[in-house]
Structure formats: C-alpha cells, structure tokens
Amino acid sequence: MPAIVLDRVSRIYGKEVRAVSDLTLEIPDGSFTTLLGPSGCGKTTTLRMIAGLDMPTMGTIRIGDKLAFSIEEGQNLAPAKRGLGLVFQSYALWPHLTVAQNISFGLEVQKVGKAEAAQRLDQVATALQIDGLLGRYTSELSGGQQQRVAIARVLVMQPSVLLLDEPLSNLDATLRMDMRAELKRLHFETGATIIYVTHDQLEALTMSTHIALMQGGKLQQFAPPLDVYSHPANKFAADFLGNPRINLLEGKIENGLIRCDGLDVALPSDIAAAANSAVTLGLRAEEIRLHNEPKSGFAPARVTAVLPTGSDWYYHVQMNGQTLTVRQSGGPQLQLGDEVHVEATPDPIKLFAADGQALAMAPGPVLP
C-alpha cells in the first residue's frame, strides 16, 4: 500500500476564507503521521478531505493507487471506498444502538456474512478489551470505554489507513497517558497507516513517526518529531513544539558571533548569515546554563522564579528585560533574587532570519 499524497490541495470557504492553502504532502505508508497545529490551522479540514467528508476546492488527493479526489478528472471517491477508518473527536457513537450493534453496523451495511461478522466482532472486542460490554448502550460506558468502542467500530472494517481526530482530548490526564501507549501498540500490531490530528505538541512528539506542522492553513514543516524539535524550519515551529516554550532572543551577527544583548554564541561555519544581519536565536530551556561567576560571552541575570518539579528545577531569570526559562537537572540550587550569569549552549543551533525562516540546515525535507 503506497503513500497518501496530497497535491496542491486547497479548501476555500466562501470567497475569502482559506482553511487549507496549497497543501502538498506525502504521508508514507505505515507511518504514524500527526497533523499538528493550533486550532483553526486547517488540520481537521485536511483530515476530513482525506476522509472524503469534505471536498477540496482544488488539488488532487491519492490514497495508495486510488485517485480519491480530482476536480479535473471529476473524481470524488465516496468515503467508504477509500479504505479508511475515522475515529471522531466526539466518538460519534450511536446512542440508540448497543455496543455490539455500533460495531457491527459497518459489517451489516457492507453485507458481510453473519458468521464472519460475528467472528470479526468477537476478535476486535477481545483485542480492545470491551468484550464484556457488548450488550450495553453507549451512555452506560465511561469515556475510555466509549473511546475503545469508537476505535473498534473502525477497526472491525480492517482499514489500511486509520484517521484519528483529536481522540484523546475528551479523556482525563491519566487515561490519556494509557491510551497513548495503547494507540502506539495498535499502530505496531495492525501495521496500518495512522493519521492523527492533535493540537497537543507533547502527544505529537511522543507518538508519531512524522509530524506535519500546520498554521494558517499552510504546512510549516514535515519531518520526524525529533527533527522538528531539533531543527525547526521556522520560528513558529520552534515556538510551537517543546514544553516549556523555547526562549527566542533577538540578536545580531558580528565577528562570527551571534550577539544577543551581551550573550554571545559562536556562529557555526556551515550557517550562511550575513554580517550585521538581524537574527533570532532559539534556546530551549535545557540549552541554557546558569553560573555564579561572570565570563566573557555570559550575560548577567536575576532569578525571578524557582519551580522545582522533583527531577528538575525550572528557573525564570530576568536578562536585559527579557524572561528566560531555564531547566537544570542538578548543580547548585538557586534562590529567588540570586544574581547569575547566563551561558547559551545550543545543540544544534537554532537560528532564524528576519523573515522567521531557519538559517540552519535541517536534515529532513524542509518545505516553504
């Protein structure tokens, strides 16, 4: 089963609103690809267009060797013929049917034989550990159980692609952690391609093999999660991924140094940045060290908040009127109000030009 390919797909509402704009994306077969972005970025619209529930205004969508959508060809393949399963954010379980009836609905519609239907229902119910709930109505289930039924209803059709629209957003924090692991196991066991929509960057980082980061209807970056984390394609990508948020410092290129109000970092030789050009340096919380003694290239700062989490200490430090977030795993404990000296240790270096695009060369495919 080859990849899912979106070629210059746009979805325009009315005359003005571009929900998705000129999106080109190739989702590899067997991947766990996350469509990530803030609300209104077009990720759900993209998912719905892949599913066939929404029609692109222009562009082409291919799913494997099937042409799913093309205006020029006059082709808009019915959702059920695309070989996909979709789990809705609200689960969309039918309240007037029992769990078994919910799961079997698709089998009935597709006229699967009774014996086979019963066997498939049994199999999927066992796999998702809901075999004890088959006779219940969905209103009698907990959130996590409803979630499993929604997934079972889709899996029973044996789709080669599984679409998940923010499936964990209605669960409490503990259950969410469990379901993350379970979805990863599901991906491994079924071997299906999973397209997963979320606005939670932590979910995206922990679960996916690929992240498609979107904003304002446009694709910002498409790469494996750690590549997006380490080599963000632009300031938005750097800012959106990572918790706590990345520290962004305005600076200037001078004498082979990136100088940010007293804080200096050496400019690596493979980065082409013109002298005296304005740049933005991105420093993750773990890429900052705090020292008691001053040194050339260090910048003085004052501790304004101490936030221990048990394993790590988070500090907020005030440096030239800007607040930086710093993570330290060990070292001397600092007190509120301590005078410190900030050292920047970016690895790799995340440097952005005035237009917000990254100046570093990222290994993954970087799209405009």
Place this chain on the structure above:
Amino acid sequence: MRSAYNHFRLGLTPQRILAFLFLIVLGYLVIVPLFLMVRETFIVHPLERFQIPGSRVGEWTTAHWKRNFLSENAYAFFYRPLINTLKIALGFSMLALVIGGTLAWLVVRTDLPLKGLISNAAIIPYIMPSWTLALAWITIFKNERIGGDQGIFTALTGIVTPDWFAYGLFPITVTLALHYFPFGFMLIGGALRNIDAQLEESAELLGASRPTILRRIVIPLVLPAIFSTFLLTFSRGLGTFGTPAFLGGPVREFVLSTSLYANLIGQRPGIGYLAAVAMITLGVLVLYMDYKIIGTRRSFVTISGKGARAGVLGLGRWRWPIASLVLAFIVAVIAVPLIALTVDTVMLRPGIYSWDNFTWHYWIGDASLTVGLGTGEPGILRNPQLMSALANTMKLAVVVALITGIIGILVGYAIVRMRGSWVAQALDQMSFLPYLMPSIALGAIFLAMFAVPRGPIPSLHGTFWLLVIVCTVSYLPYAVKAGISAMRQIGPELEEAAVMLGASWWTRMRCILIPVQKSTYFSGMLLPFISVTRELSLLILLVTPATQLATTITLRYTDRGWYPYTNGMVLLLVVIVVISTVVSRRLMGTSIAKGLGG
C-alpha cells in the same frame, strides 16, 4: 468550464438536492398563493359583475378596494369587523396570558399541592376544539330571545341571560381566553423552569431582596416568553373562525374571519379576499413587533440554562385555599362544558332538563320524522353522513401528520446541514411564513389557487388532497421547527460515522437519524394530528359535500339549530383527541409542549 461543472456535479449532496427541491415546492405553495390572493382583490368574479356596472368577469377593477375602504358600507363590511377582531384578540390574549402566567408561576415557583394533576389538566382546554367552549357557552347560557330555547343556566336559576352575556364579543373573548391559556401556561412555565437558580442566587448574594430579584432578574428573563405567548395567541385569534361564528352569528356580530367567510361564500368574493389580505397584514405586523421588541424571531423558547432548580416560594396557610381555587377553575373550564354538552345530547326536547325528557335518540336513534330535532336524521353513531365525515377527519389527520412529519424531518435536515447558506435561510423563512397567515385566510388563498388548473397542476377543488396540502402548509412551521431542533441535537459526526462505513443516505436516515430522535419526531407529528382533528377555520372554505369533515359538518347542524348533533360530534372529537394524546404519550413519550417547541 469543465471544472466548474465538476464542482457542481460533485457538490450534489443529498441535503442540497433536498433543499432545492423544497425551495421550489414551498415557493409554489407559500409564495405564489400570496400573490394570487392579492390579485383576486382586483378581479371581477362571476357574481360581482352585476354589482359593478359595465364590468365583465375576469376584468381588472379597483371597485372592491373602494367599496371595502371608502364606500358608505365600508364600516359594516370592514371597519366594524376589524375593530371587533382587534378588541377580541387583544382582550382574550391578555386574559389568557394572565391566567396561564399565574398558573405557570404557581406550579413552577410555589409549593402548590397537586402540581402533576394541575399541569396535566391545564393542557386539556387547548387540545379540545377551540369552539367546544363556545358551544358549551351557548348550551349553558343561551336565552329564549335568540336561541329559541332556554339554556341550562336559565332552566336552573330562572334568570334570563342578557344578550351581551349570551352572545357576541364578551363570550367570544372569554371562551377564546379559556381555550388559549394553556399556551401561556406551557411557554411561560418552560421559561420559568429554565431559569438557572444561580442567576437568582448571585443576585441574592449581592443583597437583592425577593421583590427586587423578581423585578430585575426573573421577569426580564421570562419577558420574551410572556411577549411571545401574547403574540402567538393574538395571531391565532385573528384567524379563528368557529368561536366567533357560533357566538357572534346569532346577534350578527362579525369579525374579520366570519366576514371573510360570509363574503367569500356569498356574493362578494373580492371583499372576502380583502379581509384575508387585511388579516395577513395584521399577522405580519404582529411578527414585526415581536422582531422589533424582542430582537430575535421565535424567541419564545430560547431561554435555556442548566443548574439547580430555583427555590420555591412557600404559600403557607394559603396553600390549600389556592389549590382549591385552581382546581375549581379547571373543573369549571373542562368538566362543566363537557357535562353540559353531554346533557344536551340526551335531552329530547331542547331546553327542558328533566328525567322524562331523557333519550338516546340523538346517539343511536332511527331516522324519524316525528321524534326530536333533526327531521329524518338518524342518531350520530348510526348516521352515515356523520360517520363518514368522522372517518374523513381521521384519514386526513393521519395523512397530514405523516406528511408534515416527513417534511419536517427532511427540511430540518436540509436546513441544519446547510446552516449558514442562503438556501437554508430561504427555506427556514419560507417554512415559517404560513405561521403569519390566519388560517381562514390561508384557506381562502388555496381556494383561489386550486380552483382552476394551473400549468401542469390540475384543479384540486373538492378533492381530499387539497385538504391535505392546505393542512400540511398550515402546520409546516411547527413540523419544520420540530425537525430543526431534532436535527440540531444530532451532531453531524453521528451521520458522518455512518458515511465512513458506506451507509447510503437512505440507510443513514432509516437506521441513525430517525431512530435517534424518534420521540421528538412523534411529538412533531402529534400536534398536526390533533390540530387537524379539530380544525375548522382552515378547512371551512375548502370542503365540499364529498370531503365533509367532522368539524365542518357540525357547522351545518348548528346553522339548523340541531345542537344535540353538533354537541355529540364535538364530544366524539374531544374523546378521540384526548385518547390519542394519552396513548402517544404512553407509547412514544411525546408531549404537546415539545411539539409546540415549548
């Protein structure tokens, strides 16, 4: 070009096809008739060519308008019925509001005993035919001077009722108020019930006294409901026909609806259609006021909130006296009229209330030339004409309930799925239009519309299907409202989940969308069913001897003074309506208030 065509072709979803289909059908059944009716006021009808010198049938004329508004007869033709209509509508709406609002407040916000019984009983006057009370009034209070015989009241007390009390504007206002107060009870009760207790509690925490809370919080919150109830009853009152016909007829006191009827079946159809135009104009004015004052259309059900029920007011030692008063009122409004009507059907000679005058003749008697009223008429249950009229009524009620129910679902579906588009808005507004048309005026429109063949549509005059169409159009606003609210409660994902599994549109409707909201749809169908069963105003102009209905046939018996037959038929209708309401509530969990959108 090709891609534009492909866009169109691929975009042909079921909801779009449905929406455009209904846009055309509703356009023909709702918009076209309005124009036709105005046209009728400018045309010379066959009987009018003698009244307008030198005119030929079908010619254009302004004579109707001049005569209606400017001639020396204008007062009798138009202004007096108009003033009567406004007096009655204003009077009974106020009265209904006061009764319904007070009852609602007592039931929702006080510790009144027997709440369940009172709430159930308070709805009964509404499900009875509106003119049941008018007939009961005549049976009880008629006087010998005009009615010919004395009523029960005179027979018992010896006091002869004065004309103004027995007939005309006063009894019309009172009986209509007693019929329509359940509107106020249901709508205001719903609004009071939905007020979030926290709204009042926060005011209390800020130090507001109980009267202040009532004045500044509670009343403003239920004000839309109060106002909408008023407008709802007011606009229903404009088009009501039975009550003013029964109570105004004997003293020749006309309102717009009875004047319309008299002129239309008489010799001045042009004047009759002008009365219809006037009634619709009034209806539009009423809605415009609603829109101006409350701000949103159909705001009478929009207050909603969660949270705890508001605290109830203790009535203290007044608890039982007030409850007795309420019960006495309900007995007076429901039991007394029904008993009076029943008594009347078992009294052989009218006006004599004694045991030796007792008879089953009017129920099961043979056709007789000598016994009782109604020369040659068999008793009601053996009377083929009456029984076939009753069968027609039942057939019509079932067919209309089914058709409006289905249309409500489909139009509701199209509107909800295409929310935000101009098509959805147009459909929404169009299906709401009949609400503005007083029912007898709507009947008049359809008389004009289907009397002759138009294009591919044959003349439907005198057919059962014309009755079906006019009833469907008339109850469309309720059906569509029920359909929309049912569909809104079903998220689009519930349908999309079935789409993803390959279910066809028909399968989705059959297996998902309809079963999920079964009880709401049935409530939406119950209202048309009951309404058709007791409908008179809408159909009085459209029935012919072949399509006679239980309601319309009673009017003929009333005209001849054969009240035992009329009253017996009304009793049968009341029994049918009450039984079907109770049965459908038991079986389907339907409720009238739900169907009304309350």
